[in-house]
Amino acid sequence: MKRIGIIGVGEIGRAIVTSLRHGGDESTEVFLSPRGARATAELSERYEGVRVCVDNQEVVDRSELVIIAVRRQDWRDALAGVRVDDDKIVVNVMAGVGNDDLRRTLAAGVPLVRAIPLPAIRERRSVTVVYPSHPEVNSFFDRLGGVLPVADEAAFNVFSALTGTLTTHYAYLATLTSWAAGQGIAPEDADRYVRSLFQGVGRSLSDETRSLHQLAADHETPNGSNERIRTTWFDQVNSQALTGALDALLIHLA
Numbered sequence: 001m002k003r004i005g006i007i008g009v010g011e012i013g014r015a016i017v018t019s020l021r022h023g024g025d026e027s028t029e030v031f032l033s034p035r036g037a038r039a040t041a042e043l044s045e046r047y048e049g050v051r052v053c054v055d056n057q058e059v060v061d062r063s064e065l066v067i068i069a070v071r072r073q074d075w076r077d078a079l080a081g082v083r084v085d086d087d088k089i090v091v092n093v094m095a096g097v098g099n100d101d102l103r104r105t106l107a108a109g110v111p112l113v114r115a116i117p118l119p120a121i122r123e124r125r126s127v128t129v130v131y132p133s134h135p136e137v138n139s140f141f142d143r144l145g146g147v148l149p150v151a152d153e154a155a156f157n158v159f160s161a162l163t164g165t166l167t168t169h170y171a172y173l174a175t176l177t178s179w180a181a182g183q184g185i186a187p188e189d190a191d192r193y194v195r196s197l198f199q200g201v202g203r204s205l206s207d208e209t210r211s212l213h214q215l216a217a218d219h220e221t222p223n224g225s226n227e228r229i230r231t232t233w234f235d236q237v238n239s240q241a242l243t244g245a246l247d248a249l250l251i252h253l254a
């Protein structure tokens with residue numbers, strides 16, 4: 001795929017553009033929807049071969065692969081009156097928008113693939129879940145960090161629900177630093193230390209020879225501080241509250 005269109009140049013749209021240009025890669029032409037003039041102008045100035053179109057129809061017309069990356073409530077407006085011929089491939093990255101819904105507004109023969117790009121796609125460091133598997137879309141995301149095709153839309157929604165836990169993780173880290181600051185530690189020292197602690201966790205996650213349970217066990221001294229926090233805070237009630245929230249999110253996404 002040499003010509004990539006992006007409708008909805010927000011957080012994830014920008015991350016995809018950055019990924020496409022990662023390491024000075026200029027092998028694709030990129031066509032952006034015009035909304036959000038400042039961000040799109042900035043991208044087109046920064047990167048060779050990234051252009052801003054006059055409207056969403058022009059994005060579709062110029063591209064072989066079109067990524068729809070607007071918010072869930074905006075896609076009908078974004079595609080209203082836009083004709084997508086069936087020689088295009090459409091990638092839907094919107095959480096909670098099923099292919100059946102999108103199909104109703106697109107030509108019957110257009111290949112339509114759902115995908116979950118993550119912010120770390122910027123550095124080509126995250127795996128993108130896709131459904132259904134499509135050779136060209138698979139190789140597109142494979143080049144941008146890796147691809148994980150799943151068997152059906154139900155499985156896709158489970159992965160989508162998992163991505164919903166990301167900002168809670170940051171909020172958890174922020175709570176730790178606030179707690180330390182409340183104990184009289186300088187906020188910048190608490191911040192630096194917590195970042196360092198969890199960057200180490202990030203690095204150890206790249207060791208795929210050990211399961212997540214094994215990693216937890218390896219970091220825990222019997223009767224030590226980690227075991228104490230895990231069993232007194234992340235107890236059964238807390239753990240069930242988390243799985244309950246995920247169950248509810250899955251229903252919302254389906």
Ligand SMILES: NC(=O)C1=CN([C@@H]2O[C@H](COP(=O)(O)OP(=O)(O)OC[C@H]3O[C@@H](n4cnc5c(N)ncnc54)[C@H](OP(=O)(O)O)[C@@H]3O)[C@@H](O)[C@H]2O)C=CC1
Nearest residue numbers: 008009010011012033035036069070071072074078094095
């Ligand atoms: N952020 C993330 O990490 C991920 C997000 N997603 C999905 O991607 C989608 C976008 O999320 P995110 O990037 O965070 O959201 P943002 O709000 O950052 O970006 C959405 C962009 O779409 C633009 N937009 C709205 N209406 C139109 C339109 N009619 N035509 C063209 N552009 C339009 C918005 O412009 P304006 O600001 O002017 O309204 C905005 O720039 C969501 O559906 C989300 O579920 C998927 C994976 C990860």
